Amino acid sequence: MAPTPDWVKQLKPSGPQGHELLAAERAKSDLPVEQLSELLFTKEVLQKKQRILNVLKSEKVFDKSQNYFSGRTDRFEKALARAKKLRNLRVKHNWDLDEYRTATELISEPGPYGLHDSMFLITLREQGTPEQHEVFLKKAKNYEYIGCYAQTELGHGSNVRGLETTATWNSKDKTFTIHSPHLTASKWWIGSLGRTANHAVVMAQLIIAGKSYGPHPFVVQIRDLKTHEPLENAHVGDIGPKFGYNTMDNGFLLFNHYKAPHVSMLARFSKVDPDTNKYARQGSPSLIYGTLTWVRSTIVMQAGSVLARGVTIATRYSAIRRQFQDRDAPQGEKGENPVINYTMVQMRLLPLLAATFALHFTGKAMMDLYSENQKQMNQGNKGREDPNQRGAGPEETQSGSDILADLHATSCGLKALSSTIAAEGLEMCRRTCGGHGYSSFSGIGPWYADYLPTITWEGDNYMLTQQVARYLLKSARSVLANQAPNNDTTRILTDFRSRSEIGCAFDIIGSDSDIVSAFAWRASFLTFEALKHRDEQKKPWNDLLVDFYRLSKAHSQYMVVKNFHSALTAEETRGGIAGETLDVLRKLYRLYALHTLEQEGSEFYVSGACSRNQISLARTNAVMKLLKAIRPHAVRLVDAWAFDDWVLDSSLGRKDGKVYEDMFYRASELNPLNRITVDPYPDSEVLFKRIEGRGEGVRSKL
């Protein structure tokens, strides 16, 4: 197409400019943005981010300008180039793991080294023997071996026990035969496997002398180290395009009686003795399940900032996008109204803004709980059993460590709740941007699409709720038997029991802590209801799944409300920030809690946690007042999340408000489709008259 003509380049948006409108918004509040950012991240972390960001911006390979235009193959090729460069930068600048992760986060796209950097290395380290560290880990750390973690199969997701891939011990030549007996045994969804990895940790059913010992991890080479072609009897490739995550090469892998040496079975916790051909377990794998719990905790922590990206974009744009006049505005008053002034927009946006802080503080608390757990583990109090395997196990399995059980259950429920809030919140943010939210330039859609797997992986959000319910039922039973371990869950259950005769009277409108109590009451009520169904009425487990889902949601919502509240009452917080800031955060707390309460109204009513009158007051009155009170601080509150424009990569979310200039620039200057001139007439056989800029000349006939 012709270059953008000068008369176009001279055009400005009409009316008040974006930067003026955002300036006006920022002038409405004197919230100390930097101070709030430091409360969220600490000064050190913010400086580190900035330092790394500058390095990334200076590298051409990280230029994002074509990201939204490129197809799958180009996206992947570029992502691999970036992964390589990132690795080299890490070496060059001597970044530690944390700095390396920060860089990955700033680039904000899944990369082909993703699973090598995480699960592959972690598994080698935690499940390998010193000998295996020599053989595999060293080369893996040097990226001579690039690996992935191959567990999920085409026909088997969450249920690890159902895996079909077998590893049969050959006592004669002391090898394992790795084999895929069926098509459904094909490893599937394995990140970094499709095109990148030359090794894989393969989870396979160990078979010795015809007896199966369940799934075990094997380190298997799958591609030639020179040609990078698949080895014989290993069929491997990329599984194809996805809703998002297309910079990652999720792969498939099939084995045809593939021979692997004895050393390939990771043997820290269980091994096959090559002399006796006997299987032996040693030590406890519970640390690993600690790791999985840790992964879930990070998901909770991330959910807040994941959602904050969408909220930042939608909030800034809602202050710039103007539509209609306030129908009650005086006749004289000209000009359209920024949509953020409409209560319907506030009702969609501000509770999500509140949720970003709620999830952040909850995630922080989870992390503390996790380190607390690690400490105890290292003091020798170790679990003996994998909570993640319980899906198919007996209901009453005893957990080796109460803290692990408690943390595990909490992390399951909060992972499910927080990732659902983040994913659905992002889509809500996108819609709140109106038509332009649908453009890739909004930056929300692609981000949402890449985030979506989080609600399915590390435990499907619906499946996980069963583990929460199971834990709550168990706790309730221990309370009834007066054998309750002392933790928060048993405390609220005991509390509820003790008041079962007298009921409760929480003032959810007047008291912040009463709100927490009301959430605890409703969760406890649902717990004992479910227990009645299961233990007294002996209802089938399957008939209770819906109740369990609601129960898990209720308990996790209580956890979020409780953690948000304690964060605001904690000394460190109160000390760190000005009174007015704390006051706004308290309003956000109330908005999050009461908006949630109002949405779950009937459960709060049925449980007697609060009166119908207060529920409708919360709905029609309190929430609307909070929206009004928070609205002037909205833009400064999202500013506090401190996203750099380069990170957001969004026309609508630009910090300087140049929304329309940026959208137009991307469409008119960067859009490759505009370099094609087509022949639009149906009677002509040719599709193209000519194509500029692609050097391909006239195109083939139809």
Added chain:
Amino acid sequence: MAPTPDWVKQLKPSGPQGHELLAAERAKSDLPVEQLSELLFTKEVLQKKQRILNVLKSEKVFDKSQNYFSGRTDRFEKALARAKKLRNLRVKHNWDLDEYRTATELISEPGPYGLHDSMFLITLREQGTPEQHEVFLKKAKNYEYIGCYAQTELGHGSNVRGLETTATWNSKDKTFTIHSPHLTASKWWIGSLGRTANHAVVMAQLIIAGKSYGPHPFVVQIRDLKTHEPLENAHVGDIGPKFGYNTMDNGFLLFNHYKAPHVSMLARFSKVDPDTNKYARQGSPSLIYGTLTWVRSTIVMQAGSVLARGVTIATRYSAIRRQFQDRDAPQGEKGENPVINYTMVQMRLLPLLAATFALHFTGKAMMDLYSENQKQMNQGNKGREDPNQRGAGPEETQSGSDILADLHATSCGLKALSSTIAAEGLEMCRRTCGGHGYSSFSGIGPWYADYLPTITWEGDNYMLTQQVARYLLKSARSVLANQAPNNDTTRILTDFRSRSEIGCAFDIIGSDSDIVSAFAWRASFLTFEALKHRDEQKKPWNDLLVDFYRLSKAHSQYMVVKNFHSALTAEETRGGIAGETLDVLRKLYRLYALHTLEQEGSEFYVSGACSRNQISLARTNAVMKLLKAIRPHAVRLVDAWAFDDWVLDSSLGRKDGKVYEDMFYRASELNPLNRITVDPYPDSEVLFKRIEGRGEGVRSKL
């Protein structure tokens, strides 16, 4: 990559095969699938679909095998080629508009001729004079002129009055000067404009002698008919990639004092007299607004089948996907459980299955209402005012035609509700497919992404609710003043008033018609509540937007429940189908209604529409029973929607259940990414060792 080895080709999925599992499902029920299909579509329509489908399948250009892999540019190029072929097929087979639309639907992707075929031709026909039909419409029908409808601007969505583009009348040379005074005046989101159209209907503010007469339509040539390059002083192009809809070239358009002849202003309803230079209105444009209402009605109708695609895919796959054993299953029982047996899956899927029928029958009823309206219009009872413009108008504007007002309000509310149900339902279906739902091969994600704009266009779903509320308030006022026109809305409001003293007692568990009454009661209650806030408490309009949103939702849910119920009691339905079929449909009706009621529980309780006891019974008891009762018919019910595999283009939704074979085939054989071999090592500077199948040799260095 190497071709798929033989040992892979010989592999089968483990356990019972997909076709066996689906056969077992179909054997669980003796629902007469064909008969039900004919009830939904009629035999004639089904035969027509099949006839056209055969034509499309025989044309190479419609081959879908690369759709999920191609990038934006390839998708668009292919879509244009298809649009051309489709036009030629229409001529060749002499298809009428209906058959042509059916073909477009079967192809299931937006095409570059989309806006030419609809809004461009419709606007020329309905707003052009006979002379203008000569000048423009003839050539447009022959695709010599290919057009689009350019209304929305970069800075202005729903509010047509805010448009910035001007058309200034030049009395001297009898021309209009079309001009874009600001960047925000750029036309934006205009379908078919980006690369395809050579003409556009441009909505611009008409200015005569310095006075503005509001937005009017102008037919403007924008590209050269030979070179297809933009004309001077017109800057036009594609607006870039979107969340979906990437086979369509939504475009932008700016004018620089562009001269257009007098004939270009579509003059059926208003014109500028070239001699007197005076502006004159004539006749009524209300027919056009009838058209817009019609578009909304079709959206309601489509919402059912749009959702049915996702439900078909998710239901069939849930019968094939097996996970874990029922934890209460006897120890001996081996094998994993198809997930459709889990109540948590049924709870997500079956209410959506019920919704597909609810929306279908509601849409059908809307269409009848529309033709009724058209009849009355043609009998000269015409509206004098555009309901779509009311957003910014005074609240109390009188509508010229009560039937138009009623139909308009109903279509607004139902468009918002039905498209939201369809969009969110599709995403729910995708998630219900677990991990594989995220693969493009599921067929749900791409379909969902293409459908999403529907919740924003033809009236943003949130904006529309204001028009519904305005209408309901008006109706309530007329009831209070005993001046109510006789229609269903005023009937339920009057009914509610008459019982305000005595209240109600609806048996929602025992009586199908009482359910309808309960929905009517709740909607009426909310209407008079809102009226109190507005008229007595004089609350600002903006403070009531959230209430209005809930009110519109409540009234539209009542409409759906009512229409579904009447469809099942209507003679034509009862006559057409077997008793058992009708019984299953009644269960679907109850499931849809009670599931909705349970979700809106607090409103039903607060309004007194039903007792708390019945609401919790509906929740814990009735709904669960209905899930059990409907579950055996699930697969046959989706079969009745009669989607051809070619149309679904989904591995998970295949009618023959060959889910895993199809996923594997697409990944291993069709996936172009697998033709690339990369150099994965960070220390090497080269990205590719070699590339097969793309004939591009070694790639550039990083």
